[in-house]
Amino acid sequence: MLGEGNVAHTAMSGNGTTAGDDPLQTAVWRLRSRACWADAAALLLPDTPAAALQRASLLVERSLYTEQGWEEAEDALRTAEALAHSDDERGAAACERGYLAYAATVLAVRDRADEARAALGRAAALIPPGAPQRALLDFRRGLLAENLTRSPQAARAAYRRAHAGATAQSDPLLLSFTWRHLAGLALRDGELAEARHGFTESLRIREELGYLVGTAPALVSLADTETEPEASRLREEARRLFRLLGGVPTWLARQLAPPAAGAATA
Structure with a gap:
C-alpha cells in the first residue's frame, strides 16, 4: 500500500474542512x-514558512x-526549506523532503x-514526541518501514503511534490513513474482520x-475484504x-483493471 498523500495540517479542524474555517483554507x-493540486498551490503565496511548506506539500502529493x-x-x-528557521519548521520541511524521496x-x-x-x-531529531507534526512523521516512517524496509512489525508500531497522535489532535484525515494502513497489515496477516473494520472507518x-x-x-481496499456481489459494487464505484x-x-489503474478474458475469477 503506497501511502497516498497526506497534507495533514490542511485537513485538520480549522483548516478548510469545517464551517467557519479560513476561506482561503x-x-x-x-x-x-x-485532485486540483496545482490550482490549490496557486492560491498560496510562499512568503512565510507555513505557506511555503503547505504549497510544497500539495505539489508533493500531486506527484504521488x-x-x-x-x-x-x-x-x-x-x-520551504530556505524559509524554515525554527526547529519545528526545519523538522516539518525535512519530513516533507523524506516523503518526496519516498514517493x-x-x-x-x-x-x-x-x-x-x-x-x-x-525530522525525528527536530520534532519531539507529542508535537503536532509528530503524528504525520510517525505515519511516514511507517510507510518506509512497510514499503521500503519491508518490516511490517516496525510499520505497525509507527502507524499505531501516528493513530494515537491523530486521535489526540482530532486530525480526521490522518486517521483515515492510519486506519487504512493498519487494516492493510491486518489483511496481510489474514485478520479479515480487523481489516474490514479499518478499511470501513x-x-x-x-x-x-x-x-x-x-x-x-x-x-x-474495502472491496478486497468483501464477498460478491458487494466487492464488485465497491470496485465499480x-x-x-x-x-x-x-x-x-494513476497507480490505482492496475487494481481497477477488469480481469483478462478467460482469467480465473474464483
Missing part, C-alpha cells in the same frame, strides 16, 4: 480534495497521485531510499470530509470516481 481543501510534476515539487520544497522511490522514478531515511531521521472518514481523490483507493477525476491516482 476552505478553497485550498476543496481543490485539493478534487499523478507520477508527474517532480521538478515543481522539488522547487517548492527547496523554497520517487516507491513509484520507481528514482531510488532515493537513503535520502528518505536520512530526511525522516532529521477509513472510507467513512474520507466520505465525511469530502476527500474525493482518496475515496476510490479506500473503496478498492471506485472506477466511476477514478474516471471522474481523470484517471487519478
